[in-house]
Amino acid sequence: MTGLTDFFQRPINYLRISVTDRCNLRCIYCMPPQGISLMPRESMLSYEEIKIIVEAAATLGISKVRLTGGEPLARRGLIDLVAMLASIPGIDDISLTTNGLLLSEAAPSLKEAGLRRVNVSLDTLRPERFSQITRWGSLDEVLAGIDAARSVGLSPIKLNTVIMRDVNDDELFDFANMTVDEGWHVRFIELMPFETTDLGFVPIAEVKKRIEVLGALEPCFTEAGAGPAKYYRLSGARGTIGFIGPLSESFCSGCNRLRLTANGQLRPCLASDAEIDLRQPLRNGATKEDLIRLIQEAVAAKPEGHRLGLEDSSCIAMSRVGG
Numbered sequence: 001m002t003g004l005t006d007f008f009q010r011p012i013n014y015l016r017i018s019v020t021d022r023c024n025l026r027c028i029y030c031m032p033p034q035g036i037s038l039m040p041r042e043s044m045l046s047y048e049e050i051k052i053i054v055e056a057a058a059t060l061g062i063s064k065v066r067l068t069g070g071e072p073l074a075r076r077g078l079i080d081l082v083a084m085l086a087s088i089p090g091i092d093d094i095s096l097t098t099n100g101l102l103l104s105e106a107a108p109s110l111k112e113a114g115l116r117r118v119n120v121s122l123d124t125l126r127p128e129r130f131s132q133i134t135r136w137g138s139l140d141e142v143l144a145g146i147d148a149a150r151s152v153g154l155s156p157i158k159l160n161t162v163i164m165r166d167v168n169d170d171e172l173f174d175f176a177n178m179t180v181d182e183g184w185h186v187r188f189i190e191l192m193p194f195e196t197t198d199l200g201f202v203p204i205a206e207v208k209k210r211i212e213v214l215g216a217l218e219p220c221f222t223e224a225g226a227g228p229a230k231y232y233r234l235s236g237a238r239g240t241i242g243f244i245g246p247l248s249e250s251f252c253s254g255c256n257r258l259r260l261t262a263n264g265q266l267r268p269c270l271a272s273d274a275e276i277d278l279r280q281p282l283r284n285g286a287t288k289e290d291l292i293r294l295i296q297e298a299v300a301a302k303p304e305g306h307r308l309g310l311e312d313s314s315c316i317a318m319s320r321v322g323g
């Protein structure tokens with residue numbers, strides 16, 4: 001059987017897999033300085049278990065997989081997982097979201113194992129500010145990671161930039177200019193609420209308006225189901241500028257994804273605590289058909305829209321769910 005569709009007629013073909021809740025950084029918008037309480041290691045899915053779940057999902061028509069975390073490259077052997085997933089019939093697009101710290105060394109083997117493309121989180125182009133936002137990271141290492149990814153052909157490379165008022169919103173032009181000068185693909189993301197942050201929110205419409213001072217933004221064609229960003233180009237730019245407004249602009253009507261947490265919970269929606277446990281059934285000997293039924297249950301449970309930012313919304317830990 002191929003082709004999964006939810007109750008609201010949205011085709012579901014994309015699975016985001018958080019491979020770990022551990023991270024080698026503590027970005028101020030994502031984690032408190034001391035980190036979060038971690039999942040017990042034994043509760044985390046093994047790579048073999050992840051593969052079994054993806055095989056079942058691929059039978060249902062999931063064709064795109066993204067590895068995220070925590071920091072996915074901080075989990076040992078990630079390259080083996082990429083190769084295991086690349087061997088699954090029907091999986092034709094494997095991507096990675098990373099903070100980039102370990103990317104320069106891993107890029108060639110990731111490419112060889114079957115990774116197609118990479119998103120790198122980068123919230124500032126200023127070295128000192130970078131170590132403040134990430135609490136200790138080195139900007140040079142991330143830039144080296146981006147270069148390495150480019151040189152091995154992991155393409156396109158998209159940069160994810162969370163905009164925070166009075167923290168990095170004075171760098172909008174610098175990032176936008178990189179789409180012209182370096183052909184970067186930059187995606188500006190609205191800050192999402194998380195219990196540890198009292199950082200300043202900047203609506204994505206304001207970000208766009210401020211960038212338009214540089215010149216008109218030409219809309220770019222994007223495929224249906226290409227994700228939550230709306231893409232534009234400054235005149236003459238090789239790169240694009242994406243805007244993602246999870247709070248101020250509803251993108252749920254185009255949602256094509258499910259999320260698998262590192263401890264084996266399938267999440268129909270990023271912003272809801274509802275989860276379907278795959279780990280226990282898997283460890284109790286569930287068959288592929290059982291897993292398929294559970295995945296179908298998760299698809300059926302996808303809400304029409306999220307309630308992020310509303311009073312009764314849940315506070316989500318991005319490092320657990322994978323963003």
Ligand code: SAM
Pocket residue numbers: 023029030068069070071072097098099119120121160162189190191192193194318319322323
């Ligand atoms: N460690 C990897 C990284 O940083 O790219 C992958 C996991 S991280 C949780 C995935 C994405 O979530 C990153 O692009 C990050 O910027 C984003 N993110 C984390 N906390 C966020 C928040 N409070 N608001 C908006 N985006 C957030």
Ligand code: SF4
Pocket residue numbers: 023024025026027030031069070071099121318319
């Ligand atoms: Fe780690 Fe990514 Fe969260 Fe930063 S955004 S703390 S790199 S998981």
